[in-house]
Amino acid sequence: MQLTDKVIIITGGCQGLGRSMAEYFAGKGAKLALVDLNQEKLDAAVAACKAKGVEARSYLCNVADEEQVTHMVARVADDFGAIHGLINNAGILRDGLLLKVKDGEMTKMTLAQWQAVIDVNLTGVFLCTREVAAKMVELNNGGAIINISSISRAGNVGQTNYSAAKAGVAAATVTWAKELARYGIRVAGIAPGFIETEMTLGMKPEALEKMTSGIPLKRMGKPEEIAHSAAYIFENDYYTGRILEMDGGLRI
Ligand SMILES: NC(=O)C1=CN([C@@H]2O[C@H](COP(=O)(O)OP(=O)(O)OC[C@H]3O[C@@H](n4cnc5c(N)ncnc54)[C@H](O)[C@@H]3O)[C@@H](O)[C@H]2O)C=CC1
Numbered sequence: 478m479q480l481t482d483k484v485i486i487i488t489g490g491c492q493g494l495g496r497s498m499a500e501y502f503a504g505k506g507a508k509l510a511l512v513d514l515n516q517e518k519l520d521a522a523v524a525a526c527k528a529k530g531v532e533a534r535s536y537l538c539n540v541a542d543e544e545q546v547t548h549m550v551a552r553v554a555d556d557f558g559a560i561h562g563l564i565n566n567a568g569i570l571r572d573g574l575l576l577k578v579k580d581g582e583m584t585k586m587t588l589a590q591w592q593a594v595i596d597v598n599l600t601g602v603f604l605c606t607r608e609v610a611a612k613m614v615e616l617n618n619g620g621a622i623i624n625i626s627s628i629s630r631a632g633n634v635g636q637t638n639y640s641a642a643k644a645g646v647a648a649a650t651v652t653w654a655k656e657l658a659r660y661g662i663r664v665a666g667i668a669p670g671f672i673e674t675e676m677t678l679g680m681k682p683e684a685l686e687k688m689t690s691g692i693p694l695k696r697m698g699k700p701e702e703i704a705h706s707a708a709y710i711f712e713n714d715y716y717t718g719r720i721l722e723m724d725g726g727l728r729i
């Protein structure tokens with residue numbers, strides 16, 4: 478699938494990896510539907526895409542809310558007349574140990590901490606994929622869906638909730654690739670390692686050094702390298718049902 482003139486929805490598209498992918502795809506001539514929670518940041522991301530000469534629109538939508546997702550997908554289809562691609566990128570972190578004992582006091586990961594991450598990072602991916610795939614079938618134009626997982630899906634200390642959600646996303650990716658192939662829809666994933674974002678760049682130099690020293694390539698990934706992988710998946714019509722590892726060789 479060539480990206481020129483294709484309509485791509487990116488959730489969490491107003492900052493970080495989502496915005497980087499939006500600008501990268503705009504550079505390839507794609508039309509962007511950016512989904513997020515902050516109108517001001519969405520406006521800035523849409524403007525950056527338009528500056529590259531493509532059509533771009535913003536959609537305020539909580540991906541964990543079924544009604545909002547259904548409404549958003551219908552609006553994108555009405556506004557653009559087609560949907561060819563979706564990147565399920567929106568995600569949150571609520572890290573913490575399952576149990577922690579300090580000075581004789583025990584604290585636990587709360588149910589709210591668990592549920593918030595499952596709602597956005599797993600249920601949100603389910604809802605967006607279901608609605609977009611249904612619309613692709615209805616419009617009979619096929620397409621491709623990319624789910625952003627994480628190397629944490631293998632299990633990572635302090636990330637019970639996040640690891641479970643990202644493992645769920647990886648398993649669902651394989652399931653949907655098998656189920657949706659008959660409709661001309663490919664589904665694949667990307668599992669990034671540590672990527673340079675505002676948050677990671679804001680870390681103390683010692684902590685950054687400690688983190689990157691364990692990565693064989695001795696550096697974090699760049700957002701454009703994730704965008705490049707997403708473009709590869711869209712453009713390669715034989716890629717489906719697999720998770721592309723983008724971690725510089727790091728294994729958690
Ligand atoms: N940055 C990294 O090193 C890594 C990131 N990832 C994954 O990549 C994706 C993007 O991460 P970053 O760009 O670093 O994060 P970020 O926090 O910069 O961006 C995430 C975006 O998702 C949006 N969002 C959160 N909840 C939402 C909801 N309920 N509905 C709609 N939008 C929502 C946020 O407003 C934000 O704009 C996430 O899924 C994350 O888990 C995976 C591995 C490594």
Ligand SMILES: CC(C)c1ccc(C(=O)O)c(O)c1O
Nearest residue numbers: 570627628629669670671676
């Ligand atoms: C632990 C993994 C590599 C990780 C690190 C940082 C973020 C982030 O800043 O959003 C992640 O989402 C991760 O999966």
